[in-house]
Amino acid sequence: MWSGNSFCPVKLCGIIDQFAQQPSLKESSSLNRLEIINKCFSKRTVEEIISALEVEASNSADEWVATTIQSLKKASPTSLKISLRSIREGRTQTVGECLQREYRMVCHVMRGDFSRDFFEGCRAILLDKDRNPKWMPPRLEQVHDEAVEQYFSRIDDPQWEDLNLPARRSHGRNIESKL
Numbered sequence: 438m439w440s441g442n443s444f445c446p447v448k449l450c451g452i453i454d455q456f457a458q459q460p461s462l463k464e465s466s467s468l469n470r471l472e473i474i475n476k477c478f479s480k481r482t483v484e485e486i487i488s489a490l491e492v493e494a495s496n497s498a499d500e501w502v503a504t505t506i507q508s509l510k511k512a513s514p515t516s517l518k519i520s521l522r523s524i525r526e527g528r529t530q531t532v533g534e535c536l537q538r539e540y541r542m543v544c545h546v547m548r549g550d551f552s553r554d555f556f557e558g559c560r561a562i563l564l565d566k567d568r569n570p571k572w573m574p575p576r577l578e579q580v581h582d583e584a585v586e587q588y589f590s591r592i593d594d595p596q597w598e599d600l601n602l603p604a605r606r607s608h609g610r611n612i613e614s615k616l
Contacts, residue, residue, distance in 0.1 A: 470501055483509070483517045484577050513554040513570070514577040518585045526589075533602045538589060540600040545588045548597070552584075 462468050477489040487509055494502045509517065519542060527535045546555045554572050561570035574580055591599055 465501075467501075470499070473499070473502065483514075483521050486521075487577075513552075513558060513572045514574060514580045515552050515554050515572070515584065517577065518580050519588050522585055522589070533605070536602065537600045541590065541592065542588045544592050544597055545590075548592070550592075551587045 467474065473493055477493060478486055480486045480489050487506060490502055490506045490509070493499070494506060523538060523542060526538060530538065545551060549556060552573060554570070557570045557572065561567055
């Protein structure tokens with residue numbers, strides 16, 4: 438695996454493969470739906486994702502697809518768009534960058550800087566228990582990119598410091614994921 442100062446990912450993968458086992462999956466496992474998940478959730482926008490799921494629902498009787506559509510349509514449109522952007526950006530970021538991005542998003546949400554949807558969701562589920570939140574804006578197409586962008590910005594308040602992680606020493610090698 439290591440010879441001198443060099444690391445060999447191929448040897449490591451070979452060792453992992455010797456001990457890897459295929460799990461037995463329950464029928465309800467999302468892993469059994471990876472084809473549909475990849476096909477639908479690879480779309481560019483939340484609207485396109487829901488549209489792709491609706492096409493799948495019209496072509497199959499899979500309860501998972503119908504439940505997923507229902508869950509997405511009940512969620513805060515702003516939160517859906519923020520979450521999709523965060524996931525997409527996170528693919529190319531370091532763990533530290535991801536933590537900083539998530540920290541900024543959560544701070545903006547908790548402060549209610551741009552939307553009160555978090556508090557409205559808590560009200561509808563935990564306080565009044567009417568399960569009927571009034572999202573603002575109420576529809577996906579009303580959530581503009583500029584509104585989403587705000588959640589990724591630094592907080593302009595001296596009481597709320599940005600997340601500052603300690604510098605990490607690099608060992609000069611990147612370990613490749615098997616996934």
